[in-house]
Amino acid sequence: xxxxxxxxxxxxxxxxxxxxxxxxxxxxxxxxxxxxxxxxxxxxxxxxxxxxxxxxxxxxxxxxxxxxxxxxxxxxxxxxxxxxxxxxxxxxxxxxxxxxxxxxxxxxxxxxxxxxxxxxxxxxxxxxxxxxxxxxxxxxxxxxxxxxxxxxxxxxxxxxxxxxxxxxxxxxxxxxxxxxxxxxxxxxxxxxxxxxxxxxxxxxxxxxxxxxxxxxxxxxxxxxxxxxxxxxxxxxxxxxxxxxxxxxxxxxxxxxxxxxxxxxxxxxxxxxxxxxxxxxxxxxxxxxxxxxxxxxxxxx
Numbered sequence: 001x002x003x004x005x006x007x008x009x010x011x012x013x014x015x016x017x018x019x020x021x022x023x024x025x026x027x028x029x030x031x032x033x034x035x036x037x038x039x040x041x042x043x044x045x046x047x048x049x050x051x052x053x054x055x056x057x058x059x060x061x062x063x064x065x066x067x068x069x070x071x072x073x074x075x076x077x078x079x080x081x082x083x084x085x086x087x088x089x090x091x092x093x094x095x096x097x098x099x100x101x102x103x104x105x106x107x108x109x110x111x112x113x114x115x116x117x118x119x120x121x122x123x124x125x126x127x128x129x130x131x132x133x134x135x136x137x138x139x140x141x142x143x144x145x146x147x148x149x150x151x152x153x154x155x156x157x158x159x160x161x162x163x164x165x166x167x168x169x170x171x172x173x174x175x176x177x178x179x180x181x182x183x184x185x186x187x188x189x190x191x192x193x194x195x196x197x198x199x200x201x202x203x204x205x206x207x208x209x210x211x212x213x214x215x216x217x218x219x220x221x222x223x224x225x226x227x228x229x230x231x232x233x234x235x236x237x238x239x240x241x242x243x244x245x246x247x248x249x250x251x252x253x254x255x256x257x258x259x260x261x262x263x264x265x266x267x268x269x270x271x272x273x274x275x276x277x278x279x280x281x282x283x284x285x286x287x288x289x290x291x292x293x294x295x296x297x298x299x300x
Contacts, residue, residue: 002030002117010118022120025199034116035106037198041205042102048209049090053169056217057083060168070219072239076166086170097177101184108188113195121197133190133204134255140186141254146265148179154246157182167216167242172209186254211255216242231256240269 004010010026011017018026029037059067061080068074121129148158160176173180187208191201214226215238226232233253241251250268253259260266 002026004030004118014119018118019120022118025120026118029116034110034198037116038106038109038114038201039102040202042099044202044206045098045102045209046094048206048213049094049170049173050087052210052213053172053217056169056219060218067219070221072218072220072236073166073243078166078168083168083170086164086168086174090170090173093173093175093177093180097180098173101181109191109201112192114191114198114201115195116198121200125196126200126203129190129194129196129200130204130207132194134208136190136193137186137208138253138255139259140189141183142252142259144182144186145252145254148182149246149248149252159246162242162245164216165242165245167218167239169213169217172212172216215239215254231258233257233260237266237269240272244268 002010004013004026007018007023007026010022010030056067060078060083063077147153154162157176157178161171161174161179164171164174175183187205191204215233215235217235218239220234220236220239224234226234233251233256237251237253237257241248244250250265251260252265257266260269
C-alpha cells in the first residue's frame with residue numbers, strides 16, 4: 001500500500017509532478033495492500049493459460065490450410081477431446097498447486113524486496129531487469145531440465161510433461177505437480193538477485209509463461225518477432241525435444257540456445273536440421289531438372 005493518501009502528497013514527497021503512468025498506478029494501488037497486488041499474478045496466470053493458446057488451438061481444430069503448412073509436426077492432429085483434457089488437467093493443477101503456491105509465497109516476495117511504491121521504474125530499468133530474469137531462469141532451468149531427464153527424474157516426474165510428443169500451447173504448463181514446484185525456483189531466482197517493482201514482477205511472470213506457450217505451440221512462423229531475439233530457441237527448437245521424447249538428450253534450454261550449444265546438447269537437433277536442409281536442396285534440384293527436361297521436350 002502506498003504511504004500517500006492523495007496525489008498532492010505523492011507529488012510533494014517526490015518533489016515533482018507524477019507521470020501519466022505513475023498517476024494511473026497511484027489511482028489504482030494507493031488503497032490496496034501489497035499482498036492484494038501480488039495476488040494479481042493468479043488472475044494473470046489464469047488468463048494467460050486460458051486465452052493465449054486459443055488462436056492456434058482454433059486453427060488446429062479447423063485444420064486451416066494456410067496455417068497448417070507452418071505446423072512443425074503436420075501429421076499429428078489432436079482431437080478436440082484431447083485438447084480439452086489437456087486444458088482441464090492444467091486448470092486442475094492451477095487451482096490445486098499454482099494458485100495456492102502464489103497465495104502463500106508472498107513473504108518471500110517481501111523478503112527479497114519487491115516494491116510497490118513510487119516512483120515507477122523507467123522503461124530501461126524494466127527491460128534490463130527482465131533480461132537478467134530471463135538469463136538467470138534459462139541457465140538454471142537448463143540444468144534442472146537435464147536432471148529431470150535422468151532415469152529417476154524422468155520416470156517419476158518429467159514423463160508427464162512428455163505425454164505430448166507434438167506439443168500444443170495448453171501443454172506448456174502441463175506437468176507433474178513436483179515439476180511445477182521445482183521449476184518455480186528458477187523463476188524466483190532472477191527477482192531475488194535483482195529485485196524490482198511489482199509491475200516488473202508481473203511482466204516477468206506473464207512474459208515467461210507466454211514464452212513457454214510460444215515454444216510449445218507446435219507452429220514455426222517465419223514472420224514471428226521472436227526470430228529477431230538473439231539465441232532465442234522458439235517452437236522449432238523445443239518441438240524437437242518433445243519429438244525425441246524420453247530418450248532426448250538434446251535441446252534442454254527453456255528460452256535461449258546458448259547452453260545447448262556450449263554443452264553440446266543440441267548436436268542431434270543440428271544434425272537433423274542439416275539433413276533436412278540437404279533433402280530439401282535435393283528435392284529442389286530434382287524438380288529443377290524435371291522442369292528443364294520438360295521444357296526441352298516442349299521446344300523440340
